[in-house]
Amino acid sequence: MSITRRQLIADSSKLALGLGAALSAVEQAQGAQAAEKPADKLRIVVCGGHPGDPEYGCGGMIARLTACGHDVALLYMNEGDWPPTPANVRLAEAQKACEILKARRLYAGQKNGHSIVDADHFDQYRKVLEAEKPDVVLTHWPLDNHRDHRACSALTYDAWLQMGKKFALYYYEVSTGEDTQQFAPACYVDISAFEAAKRAACYAHASQTPDSYYALQDSVAAFRGAESGSKRAEAFLLQRGGPGDLLSGALKSC
Numbered sequence: 001m002s003i004t005r006r007q008l009i010a011d012s013s014k015l016a017l018g019l020g021a022a023l024s025a026v027e028q029a030q031g032a033q034a035a036e037k038p039a040d041k042l043r044i045v046v047c048g049g050h051p052g053d054p055e056y057g058c059g060g061m062i063a064r065l066t067a068c069g070h071d072v073a074l075l076y077m078n079e080g081d082w083p084p085t086p087a088n089v090r091l092a093e094a095q096k097a098c099e100i101l102k103a104r105r106l107y108a109g110q111k112n113g114h115s116i117v118d119a120d121h122f123d124q125y126r127k128v129l130e131a132e133k134p135d136v137v138l139t140h141w142p143l144d145n146h147r148d149h150r151a152c153s154a155l156t157y158d159a160w161l162q163m164g165k166k167f168a169l170y171y172y173e174v175s176t177g178e179d180t181q182q183f184a185p186a187c188y189v190d191i192s193a194f195e196a197a198k199r200a201a202c203y204a205h206a207s208q209t210p211d212s213y214y215a216l217q218d219s220v221a222a223f224r225g226a227e228s229g230s231k232r233a234e235a236f237l238l239q240r241g242g243p244g245d246l247l248s249g250a251l252k253s254c
């Protein structure tokens with residue numbers, strides 16, 4: 001069965017119809033902005049299991065890329081609904097985080113803690129990415145203690161294969177040691193000048209105890225910085241077989 005993103009949003013039993021309509025309107029408006037992107041700028045999608053994952057794992061780099069005109073969308077696989085915090089609160093926090101990072105918000109229609117990785121959802125997720133026509137996609141490193149993160153990584157990797165390995169695929173880390181396991185990155189991005197924007201985007205997820213989670217992620221950023229010669233860094237691993245290290249090329253002029 002073919003499922004469109006808008007149908008998934010509309011069908012979501014945990015989202016009010018008004019929220020679904022608001023999401024569609026926001027995404028249409030943001031899509032119109034993306035269509036005006038200059039030809040020399042990259043289209044980048046950062047995939048995460050939950051609202052907050054792209055921000056914690058890649059927020060500094062996202063801020064750095066959007067500051068020099070690249071188009072970045074944050075694709076949340078699920079809406080983060082988990083008692084006592086409902087989906088509309090999590091998605092509103094995500095919208096605020098995206099505005100801080102000057103990125104667009106996308107939602108793949110799954111449910112928090114109930115990831116589905118089957119033929120229909122592989123196809124549905126791939127169609128969301130196909131609509132974005134990305135040059136670069138980032139996703140969770142597949143070894144992760146959270147099943148939603150593993151599912152997000154599997155769905156993204158399958159889309160990369162099915163789309164003919166057309167985009168550069170990178171893996172990122174989040175809550176390293178607690179979630180991400182055995183990550184050995186090879187690409188380091190200096191985010192020292194963008195740490196404040198990353199912090200603000202992470203703290204936009206106010207319902208998710210940012211004091212503790214940001215402290216952990218910031219210690220990882222300091223460690224990656226020490227490894228690579230900067231105050232703060234984010235680290236990534238490029239999947240072999242794609243069009244090459246497009247991010248490093250773009251960041252040379254950012």
Ligand SMILES: [Zn+2]
Pocket residue numbers: 049050053146148149
């Ligand atoms: Zn997560």
